[in-house]
Amino acid sequence: MFGGLLVAWLTLIALTRLPPFILPAPQQVLAEIVLDRAILFPAVLTTLGASLTGLLIAILLAFLASMVMDLSPSILRACYPLVVLSQTVQILAIAPLIIIWFGFGVQSTLIIVVLFCFFPITIALVNGLRHTPAEYTRQFRAMHASKWQIWRFVRLPSALPAFCSGVRVSAAYAVISATIGEWVGGSSGLGVYILRSKNALQTAQVFAGMLLCSALSMLLFGAIVLLERTSLRRYRQYNNTFEQLKIISKGEEWI
Amino acid sequence: MNKQSLVITAFAVLVVVLLTVVRSCDAEREATIDSDDLQPVTVMLDWTPNVNHVGLFIAQTEGFFADEGLRVEIIEPGEVYPAAAVLSGRVEFAVDYQEYLTLLSEEQTGLVSIAALLQGNTSGFATRSADGIESIANFADLTYGSFAAPFEEPTLRALLECAGSEDGVESITFVPVGSDSLTMLDQRRADIVWIFYGTQGFQAEEIGAEIDYFPMRDHTDCIPDYYTPILIAAQEYITAEPETVRQFLAALDAAYNFIAEQPGRAAEALADAIPELNRAELRRSVPWLTQHTHDSNGTWGGQEEEVWSEYAAWMHRQGLLSARVDKTKLRALFTNEYLPQ
Numbered sequence: 207m208f209g210g211l212l213v214a215w216l217t218l219i220a221l222t223r224l225p226p227f228i229l230p231a232p233q234q235v236l237a238e239i240v241l242d243r244a245i246l247f248p249a250v251l252t253t254l255g256a257s258l259t260g261l262l263i264a265i266l267l268a269f270l271a272s273m274v275m276d277l278s279p280s281i282l283r284a285c286y287p288l289v290v291l292s293q294t295v296q297i298l299a300i301a302p303l304i305i306i307w308f309g310f311g312v313q314s315t316l317i318i319v320v321l322f323c324f325f326p327i328t329i330a331l332v333n334g335l336r337h338t339p340a341e342y343t344r345q346f347r348a349m350h351a352s353k354w355q356i357w358r359f360v361r362l363p364s365a366l367p368a369f370c371s372g373v374r375v376s377a378a379y380a381v382i383s384a385t386i387g388e389w390v391g392g393s394s395g396l397g398v399y400i401l402r403s404k405n406a407l408q409t410a411q412v413f414a415g416m417l418l419c420s421a422l423s424m425l426l427f428g429a430i431v432l433l434e435r436t437s438l439r440r441y442r443q444y445n446n447t448f449e450q451l452k453i454i455s456k457g458e459e460w461i
Numbered sequence: 462m463n464k465q466s467l468v469i470t471a472f473a474v475l476v477v478v479l480l481t482v483v484r485s486c487d488a489e490r491e492a493t494i495d496s497d498d499l500q501p502v503t504v505m506l507d508w509t510p511n512v513n514h515v516g517l518f519i520a521q522t523e524g525f526f527a528d529e530g531l532r533v534e535i536i537e538p539g540e541v542y543p544a545a546a547v548l549s550g551r552v553e554f555a556v557d558y559q560e561y562l563t564l565l566s567e568e569q570t571g572l573v574s575i576a577a578l579l580q581g582n583t584s585g586f587a588t589r590s591a592d593g594i595e596s597i598a599n600f601a602d603l604t605y606g607s608f609a610a611p612f613e614e615p616t617l618r619a620l621l622e623c624a625g626s627e628d629g630v631e632s633i634t635f636v637p638v639g640s641d642s643l644t645m646l647d648q649r650r651a652d653i654v655w656i657f658y659g660t661q662g663f664q665a666e667e668i669g670a671e672i673d674y675f676p677m678r679d680h681t682d683c684i685p686d687y688y689t690p691i692l693i694a695a696q697e698y699i700t701a702e703p704e705t706v707r708q709f710l711a712a713l714d715a716a717y718n719f720i721a722e723q724p725g726r727a728a729e730a731l732a733d734a735i736p737e738l739n740r741a742e743l744r745r746s747v748p749w750l751t752q753h754t755h756d757s758n759g760t761w762g763g764q765e766e767e768v769w770s771e772y773a774a775w776m777h778r779q780g781l782l783s784a785r786v787d788k789t790k791l792r793a794l795f796t797n798e799y800l801p802q
Binding site for chain 2: 227228255258262266301302305310388389390391393398399402407411
């Protein structure tokens with residue numbers, strides 16, 4: 207797959223004969239990564255740190271927000287449009303405000319990462335919580351389970367797959383949103399490296415930064431998928447319980 | 462502790478640890494600030510670092526700021542207007558342009574130009590040599606790569622009129638090129654772009670793009686010359702900390718003298734400070750810039766009232782300013798008082 211992309215890249219250069227300051231060759235880009243490693247290494251660490259921290263804060267906030275919105279349908283109705291609204295904000299337009307209020311540096315980057323990553327997780331989790339199979343909740347209610355117990359043992363576990371896919375989407379966004387954050391007001395990181403290189407017409411450097419961004423995104427995405435798989439074992443257990451419950455509720459194995 | 466609360470605790474610890482790590486990367490330089498008696502000030506650039514900022518970086522790397530008792534942090538604007546950052550108090554100084562400060566004069570912002578980084582305008586219009594455009598009068602019917610500033614159209618209109626073109630600025634098609642002006646010119650997406658010769662002029666040489674260049678400086682009979690870029694600060698800050706302003710400018714004065722004497726060394730120092738820049742380009746652009754850093758008396762940073770008044774009057778004639786800028790307002794816009802004597 208990656209080999210195919212590489213071939214396409216090389217073919218594009220050969221066919222269009224675009225000058226290297228518009229489309230540099232892969233070997234030039236790799237050479238830049240090696241050449242600039244002394245500045246790229248700290249830049250990668252800064253961007254990865256901001257992405258990861260922002261993603262974790264987003265997960266935490268999304269979890270809390272979903273819990274609150276899950277309390278009652280009227281809260282959900284009131285808050286859901288606000289969550290959607292948060293995604294319609296043009297970041298470049300409000301960037302000066304964010305930076306003037308929160309200052310230059312990593313805190314402003316984090317806010318932008320959270321703003322990007324919060325949405326997919328919240329939407330997925332709210333949706334997951336709302337679509338708990340009714341038969342399970344009925345069954346639990348019949349067994350006099352409390353609201354908390356139903357949430358804890360039925361609704362939350364059944365919402366986990368949705369939650370995980372939300373986190374996966376956010377993980378894919380995290381690095382790019384961090385570079386956008388750095389772009390609008392950072393002083394270090396891959397975003398700053400790319401912007402400086404772009405304005406200096408050092409296109410091979412721009413592509414080198416871009417390549418590292420993609421690598422980081424995939425790394426983060428892969429890590430989340432891996433984490434999901436490990437915790438899936440526990441979820442499978444729940445799933446088995448559900449299957450049993452289903453059978454029980456149908457009364458097939460009863461008595 | 463059960464398994465669940467263990468997971469939650471681990472999550473919380475992870476967030477805290479990451480936040481601390483990320484913060485500490487940021488706080489590294491702040492820590493060094495605390496370790497000495499130097500006064501911290503921040504200056505914001507108008508763009509990503511380039512040759513126009515060489516004095517600020519030399520004052521930093523060669524220790525001229527420290528000699529004056531200052532620890533200066535140089536930050537890039539990203540998507541923030543330097544003027545807004547100064548007004549908000551987030552930064553003490555910023556690099557801006559006479560055009561913008563004059564436009565802002567109607568708002569009575571209290572922003573003051575404290576020094577001219579370059580003596581006059583080093584920008585101009587570039588076209589492809591292959592097109593054989595010999596004069597500004599031939600700009601009519603071409604495509605102009607715009608960066609969306611309010612004074613682009615009036616400037617082109619005035620230049621066309623002065624060049625005696627029969628067609629007005631309306632015959633020129635504006636397309637947005639943002640910061641990609643040179644690429645768009647080379648790839649024929651735009652026929653005319655407005656460049657700073659110190660950056661894009663030398664970049665054109667680096668990429669082998671042959672351009673014809675029409676410097677604004679050659680048309681001062683049409684559009685008065687103006688200072689771009691300049692250094693600005695808020696009047697409130699200047700009144701409160703006049704000594705810091707003096708020290709800041711004294712350090713820059715020393716830096717610009719250093720650059721004038723050793724442009725080669727200055728170019729290497731700038732390339733070392735900002736490795737993203739093209740070293741080969743700086744080796745030629747920094748020496749070129751030294752022709753424009755000092756006035757005919759060899760003084761750095763000075764600004765003439767005539768330059769401010771004539772450009773403001775021109776802006777008013779072009780309808781960019783609704784009212785004339787009177788002498789009091791004009792004198793509030795710039796000062797030479799804090800430059801070293």
